[in-house]
Amino acid sequence: MGIATTCVLTVSLLLVGVFSLFAMNVEILLTSIESKNEIVLFLKDDVVGDDIISAEQAIKNLKNIAVVEYYPREQALEDYIKQMEGYESVFEELRDDNPLPNAFNIQIKDTSLITETVDQMVSFEFTDSVKAPTDFATILNKLKNVVSVISIVLLVALVAVSIIMISNSTKASVYTRRREINIMKYVGATNSFIRTPFFFEGLFTGLVSGVGASVITYFGYTALMDIITNDISFWEIIGVVEPLPFDNIKYIVFAVYLCIGSVIGAIGSVVSTSKHLKV
Amino acid sequence: MVELKNVSVAYNKGQNVIKGIDIKIEDGDFTFIVGASGAGKSTLIKLLLKEVDASDGSVMVNGYNLRTLKRNRIPKFRRTIGVVFQDFRLIPTMTVYENIAFVLRVINAPRSYIKKRVSYVIGLVGLQNKTKSYPTELSGGEQQRVALARALVNDPKLLIADEPTGNVDPELSHEIVGLLKAINQCGTTVVMVTHEHELVKHFGGRLININQGTVIYDDIIDGDDSYMEEDV
Structure with missing residues (x-):
């Protein structure tokens, strides 16, 4: 196996690796957007004092609840006035007769269950109304599902294409040594004896390709993230967390590259040899 | 038989x-x-x-x-069985010595035995002076003698x-x-x-x-x- 096989395997690994990193970042992005969507439960006017504490506990007891934060009407008015910059005086008189209700800001664990959770909240005695981004959550969930399916399909396709590419490449390499294999068979070499050097050669090629793909991914990913995060503040504009830092996953990426590379290299090499062993 | x-x-x-x-x-x-x-x-x-x-x-x-x-x-x-083919079927990247010795390596023969046995069969076919030559450097007759030595080496x-x-x-x-x-x-x-x-x-x-x-x-x-x- 030569430079051509190593290059083909490196490119194949890069295709799989780059796409996996892209899919992971999309997942992080969607999860981040998801976590920004809060449900607001407005309390009835007559719910005061200890009843508020009981209400908070009742909400927390629901299965799908992640965070519950009490949002008193006074705070709501303060925040509202702050938002109305330049017109503060118009709303100042509302301090004496605050029309806003007490509320809870709630985050749920699984947005796919938002409708059921909202229904449970509405059924409480203390609930006046519930404001929930159910439509948005539904769309987001559908989007996540679509992304997951596309990711899996593309990943499987890329791995399949990689195996075919490697198989063809190793076939060409093994073909040039078919005479050697043929002679070995005639002088009584066992199949395992013949395969062993091809196996280790494939393994070595896979490891070299894995190292190559790791280096390219490291520099490529880091450079791309620098451009996205520094120059246009992309992540701040859309108001979500930053992309996955490569340092957090570099050892996993390297290990996966080396493992997949060596396995595909070794298997591709051994499989390609088999055809010439039938003498 | x-x-x-x-x-x-x-x-x-x-x-x-x-x-x-x-x-x-x-x-x-x-x-x-x-x-x-x-x-x-x-x-x-x-x-x-x-x-x-x-x-x-x-x-x-x-x-x-x-x-x-x-x-x-x-x-x-x-x-x-030893086999000799019309087209010699020697491995071009191996020397005369290696082409013959590799038959014994296939059967995991000891290194000392390989050295002794290969030298013996090379002498038998009269190629003592060509042990380090590659097949492409040999004439057709010499190549066939290498093939013959290879067929004989494992007795x-x-x-x-x-x-x-x-x-x-x-x-x-x-x-x-x-x-x-x-x-x-x-x-x-x-x-x-x-x-x-x-x-x-x-x-x-x-x-x-x-x-x-x-x-x-x-x-x-x-x-x-x-x-x-x-x-x-």
Whole structure:
């Protein structure tokens, strides 16, 4: 196996690796957007004092609840006035007769269950109304599902294409040594004896390709993230967390590259040899 | 010993390439196999090497019943046979020494034995001065002698030479058959496939003539060419 096989395997690994990193970042992005969507439960006017504490506990007891934060009407008015910059005086008189209700800001664990959770909240005695981004959550969930399916399909396709590419490449390499294999068979070499050097050669090629793909991914990913995060503040504009830092996953990426590379290299090499062993 | 009883080989359904032949070659024999192109000579060699299987009859080679021999036992069986091909089949990236030694490496022979044995067979075929040469640096006759040394290095019971003189000039052909005869004198059974009747007449001995998958002549010849009259 030569430079051509190593290059083909490196490119194949890069295709799989780059796409996996892209899919992971999309997942992080969607999860981040998801976590920004809060449900607001407005309390009835007559719910005061200890009843508020009981209400908070009742909400927390629901299965799908992640965070519950009490949002008193006074705070709501303060925040509202702050938002109305330049017109503060118009709303100042509302301090004496605050029309806003007490509320809870709630985050749920699984947005796919938002409708059921909202229904449970509405059924409480203390609930006046519930404001929930159910439509948005539904769309987001559908989007996540679509992304997951596309990711899996593309990943499987890329791995399949990689195996075919490697198989063809190793076939060409093994073909040039078919005479050697043929002679070995005639002088009584066992199949395992013949395969062993091809196996280790494939393994070595896979490891070299894995190292190559790791280096390219490291520099490529880091450079791309620098451009996205520094120059246009992309992540701040859309108001979500930053992309996955490569340092957090570099050892996993390297290990996966080396493992997949060596396995595909070794298997591709051994499989390609088999055809010439039938003498 | 080689013993074929009522052996047929069919590559395609109903199309027998070998048709119910009986051949017995005793240990220590030297046998020429002749026949026109497509007569079944190559198939017979493949049969003896278990490269193809008989569709009928029994095939015994060096004590192995090839009809019942399992695939994982084929390497061990083949180690009892040496093969020389018309096109030499040497590995171009290996030197003369390596081409011969690698047969013994295949069977995990000790390094000291490999060194001793390879030097011995190289001497036997007269290539002491070419041990470090590559096949491309050798003449056709020298390459065939390397192939012969490779076939002999693991001391086979049976040596099969498939048209070993096909790619060398007449003078070298005599030299190669002379070498095969010498090897036979040391006790190795030799089966040589050839279409060169001149060689057969010159060296004499047992001759099997195959035509259209059947044996049409099997006898000792001694310089005469009466067997050719039966060749179609």
